[in-house]
Amino acid sequence: MTYKKPTTAAEKEAAREASQQITAELMEQITGCVNVLAEKLAQGASEELLTFMRFSARFHAYSGNNQMLIWMQAPEARYVAGFQEWKRQGRSVKKGAKAVRVLAPVTAPDRDAQPGPDGRHPLKVVGFRYVSVFADHDTDGEPLPGDDFMTVQGGDEQTRDLLHGLSSAAHVPVEWVTAEDRSAHGWTDGGAIYLNRPRCEAQPAHAVRVLFHEWAHVVLHFQSAGKRAEDAPDRQTRELEADAAAYVLSSVHGIEAAAQVADYLTTWGGNPEKLRASLGRIGRAVSQIMKSLEQQAAQRQPMPQAAD
Numbered sequence: 001m002t003y004k005k006p007t008t009a010a011e012k013e014a015a016r017e018a019s020q021q022i023t024a025e026l027m028e029q030i031t032g033c034v035n036v037l038a039e040k041l042a043q044g045a046s047e048e049l050l051t052f053m054r055f056s057a058r059f060h061a062y063s064g065n066n067q068m069l070i071w072m073q074a075p076e077a078r079y080v081a082g083f084q085e086w087k088r089q090g091r092s093v094k095k096g097a098k099a100v101r102v103l104a105p106v107t108a109p110d111r112d113a114q115p116g117p118d119g120r121h122p123l124k125v126v127g128f129r130y131v132s133v134f135a136d137h138d139t140d141g142e143p144l145p146g147d148d149f150m151t152v153q154g155g156d157e158q159t160r161d162l163l164h165g166l167s168s169a170a171h172v173p174v175e176w177v178t179a180e181d182r183s184a185h186g187w188t189d190g191g192a193i194y195l196n197r198p199r200c201e202a203q204p205a206h207a208v209r210v211l212f213h214e215w216a217h218v219v220l221h222f223q224s225a226g227k228r229a230e231d232a233p234d235r236q237t238r239e240l241e242a243d244a245a246a247y248v249l250s251s252v253h254g255i256e257a258a259a260q261v262a263d264y265l266t267t268w269g270g271n272p273e274k275l276r277a278s279l280g281r282i283g284r285a286v287s288q289i290m291k292s293l294e295q296q297a298a299q300r301q302p303m304p305q306a307a308d
């Protein structure tokens with residue numbers, strides 16, 4: 001498709017309207033996608049949601065809305081970036097490539113807020129506009145970074161190494177305790193993560209899942225040590241969110257996650273609003289934990305960034 005830059009006032013107005021139309025359509029698609037996922041859950045089918053959650057982990061730096069848009073338009077994508085960003089990465093977008101449309105916030109000074117030390121008002125989001133990005137499979141050039149570094153190559157020993165790495169990347173201390181009388185495999189008070197030795201030590205893959213689960217609780221449901229976050233949902237929803245985040249993070253690291261999460265997920269009961277709120281929180285947990293892990297990895301080796 002050839003693109004002609006609008007020059008006259010009428011052309012500019014038409015371009016603006018067309019852009020608004022596309023943005024509104026993208027918003028509708030997101031709502032439609034959440035509704036479909038919620039409907040399926042109500043029928044007891046969680047496979048599609050799990051697929052989406054695994055996919056979303058790759059794009060954890062993006063908003064939940066954009067993860068959904070990328071998933072719907074390019075389910076095979078491993079990376080997306082704008083045309084120029086791909087160029088900077090030494091790759092070019094193939095002829096005839098299909099643009100993936102995502103939403104970018106439009107900001108304006110917030111006149112109701114206190115100006116900063118520079119006398120300027122802070123910015124607030126006043127709307128969205130669509131921008132085009134391209135999936136890695138629609139580009140050619142320099143080889144793409146592999147994501148094998150995250151995958152456990154098998155064996156308990158490697159999994160123990162992974163567990164060790166994760167423990168040191170966590171922003172709260174991870175401690176092993178022996179509590180034979182407790183049925184819990186792990187727990188947290190928001191200030192530290194405890195792994196119950198008798199229930200976790202023999203199975204490192206299980207310990208990794210437990211660690212991710214507790215870590216997600218710390219990120220999402222606590223303000224500080226011993227203090228529950230004000231917006232923390234009810235207990236069942238908290239468990240479900242921590243489990244879903246642990247599922248995503250484990251599968252990113254090549255660890256089979258328990259099917260239990262599927263049973264939990266169906267208890268969302270087809271309520272799209274609740275699902276959307278939880279997906280937002282799960283995404284936040286995954287994104288923060290992945291960021292901690294990437295920061296740790298960056299100290300050991302430079303991490304290429306293909307995404308904008």
Ligand SMILES: [Zn+2]
Nearest residue numbers: 213217239242
């Ligand atoms: Zn829990």
